[in-house]
Amino acid sequence: MGYKEIKSNYIRQKIRETKWEDRSYISDLMSLESLILTGPGGMAGARLWVKLESQYPEEFKAIYFELKPEKAKEIFERKRKELEKLRKEERERIKRNKKRLEERLKEWLEMGGQP
Numbered sequence: 001m002g003y004k005e006i007k008s009n010y011i012r013q014k015i016r017e018t019k020w021e022d023r024s025y026i027s028d029l030m031s032l033e034s035l036i037l038t039g040p041g042g043m044a045g046a047r048l049w050v051k052l053e054s055q056y057p058e059e060f061k062a063i064y065f066e067l068k069p070e071k072a073k074e075i076f077e078r079k080r081k082e083l084e085k086l087r088k089e090e091r092e093r094i095k096r097n098k099k100r101l102e103e104r105l106k107e108w109l110e111m112g113g114q115p
Contacts, residue, residue, distance in 0.1 A: 001030055008033050010062045028052055029059055036064050 003026075006012055011029045018026055032052050040046040053060045064072040109115060 001034060003030075006030060006033065007037070008063050008066055010059070010066050014059075028056065029063065032056065032060055032063055033067065036067055 003015065006015075008029075011026065011033060014029060015026055031048065035045060035049050035052070040049045061072070061076065064075070105115075
């Protein structure tokens with residue numbers, strides 16, 4: 001894909017802000033655009049998707065919302081829910097561990113151990 005074929009205004013704006021020597025950044029954003037528009041296709045595409053999404057999270061989100069706003073809302077809402085679920089599980093795990101530690105301390109003290 002050539003620069004003139006870029007569909008995302010976000011990427012077009014980034015070109016205006018980017019020096020030629022840093023064009024690999026734009027190339028990565030162009031790859032993101034292509035993946036968003038056509039899907040990853042196969043295993044290599046999926047790996048590239050994950051790499052670029054993690055490397056450029058803000059850009060990924062901006063391009064996705066620009067090119068596929070409804071799909072982006074769905075995906076990012078799902079990710080938000082998954083993240084909240086993980087946070088809740090982590091809080092519960094910490095609470096369980098704290099309770100276990102308190103029980104072990106109590107047992108320790110009952111056995112005559114020093115606090």
